[in-house]
Amino acid sequence: MHMDHFAGFDRILRLLLNRTAELQIFGPPGLTDAVEAKLRSYTWNLLDETSEDFSIIAAEWNLKDELTRSRFKARNKFARDPLGVEALASRRLLMEPDFHVEAIELDHGIPCLAFAFQESLRVNVHKARLDGLDLPVGPWLTGVKQLVRSHADPGTIITIPGRRDMKLGDLLSAKVLVTGPGERICYATDLAFTEPNLSRLLALAEESDYLFIEGGFLDEDEDIAASRRHLTASQAGNIAAAARAARSVPMHFSPRYLGREQLLLDEFQKGLTAGLAIRFSG
Ligand SMILES: [Zn+2]
Numbered sequence: 623m624h625m626d627h628f629a630g631f632d633r634i635l636r637l638l639l640n641r642t643a644e645l646q647i648f649g650p651p652g653l654t655d656a657v658e659a660k661l662r663s664y665t666w667n668l669l670d671e672t673s674e675d676f677s678i679i680a681a682e683w684n685l686k687d688e689l690t691r692s693r694f695k696a697r698n699k700f701a702r703d704p705l706g707v708e709a710l711a712s713r714r715l716l717m718e719p720d721f722h723v724e725a726i727e728l729d730h731g732i733p734c735l736a737f738a739f740q741e742s743l744r745v746n747v748h749k750a751r752l753d754g755l756d757l758p759v760g761p762w763l764t765g766v767k768q769l770v771r772s773h774a775d776p777g778t779i780i781t782i783p784g785r786r787d788m789k790l791g792d793l794l795s796a797k798v799l800v801t802g803p804g805e806r807i808c809y810a811t812d813l814a815f816t817e818p819n820l821s822r823l824l825a826l827a828e829e830s831d832y833l834f835i836e837g838g839f840l841d842e843d844e845d846i847a848a849s850r851r852h853l854t855a856s857q858a859g860n861i862a863a864a865a866r867a868a869r870s871v872p873m874h875f876s877p878r879y880l881g882r883e884q885l886l887l888d889e890f891q892k893g894l895t896a897g898l899a900i901r902f903s904g
Pocket of ligand 1: 627
C-alpha cells in the first residue's frame with residue numbers, strides 16, 4: 623500500500639463508481655483495512671439502494687493458504703461486509719475458466735506481491751481458412767474461442783450471422799481455429815535484489831511470454847536502489863535473462879531520471895545481454 627501504487631485506487635474508483643460492476647482487488651495483509659480507510663474518506667450521501675450496483679471485493683492473502691474476502695457495496699454506502707475465508711490449495715488466487723492468476727510474496731522491506739496471469743489455452747483464428755470457407759469475421763468468433771477453451775462438445779451448434787449454422791467440430795476439422803499453449807504474463811514490483819526474492823521470482827516468471835519488472839535506478843545509484851529495497855535496471859535485465867522471458871519490459875522508473883529514461887532502458891538491455899550475475903546485496 624505504498625502511495626506510488628495505492629494512490630491509483632482513487633482513479634479506478636472514480637471510473638467505475640457509476641457502473642454495474644464488481645472490482646476484485648488482491649493484496650497482502652492489511653489490504654482490507656486500507657480499502658476501507660480509502661472508502662471512508664469520501665462522503666456518500668448521494669448513494670442509496672437505487673444507485674448503480676457497483677461493489678469492491680477486497681481479497682486479502684495471508685501469504686500462506688488463506689484468502690479473506692470483504693465486500694464494499696455502493697448501494698450500502700461502501701460499508702464493510704465480511705464474506706469469509708477461503709482455504710487455498712495453491713498460490714492461484716483467482717481461478718477462471720479461461721485463465722488463472724498466481725501470486726508470490728516478495729520482500730520490499732514489507733511484504734509485496736508479484737503476479738502471473740496464465741491463460742489456459744491460446745486460440746487463434748486462421749484468417750485464410752476462414753476466408754476459404756467464406757465465413758465473416760465478427761463477435762461470433764469470440765464465442766467460438768470460449769467454447770474451444772472450455773472443451774465444448776464438437777456437436778455444439780454455432781450461429782453465424784448471414785450464413786447457415788455450423789457445428790463446432792466442422793470448424794475445428796477445417797482448422798479455422800488454431801490452438802497452442804496459453805500465454806503467461808508476469809508483473810513484479812517492488813523488490814530488493816536478494817537471493818530469496820530472485821529464486822521466487824524466477825520460478826514465477828520462468829519462460830513467460832511477457833515480464834514487466836521494476837528497474838528504476840542506474841548502476842551509478844546502486845547503493846540508493848539497495849537502500850530503498852529496489853532493483854537497478856541492469857539487475858532487472860539480469861533477472862529477465864535468467865527467467866528466459868520472451869519479452870521483458872522495465873518499468874517503475876525513479877523520478878530522478880525524468881527526461882533520461884533512455885539511460886535506464888540502455889542499462890536494462892545491457893543486463894539482459896549479460897545474463898544473471900550472482901552478486902546479492904542482502
Ligand atoms: Zn513502488
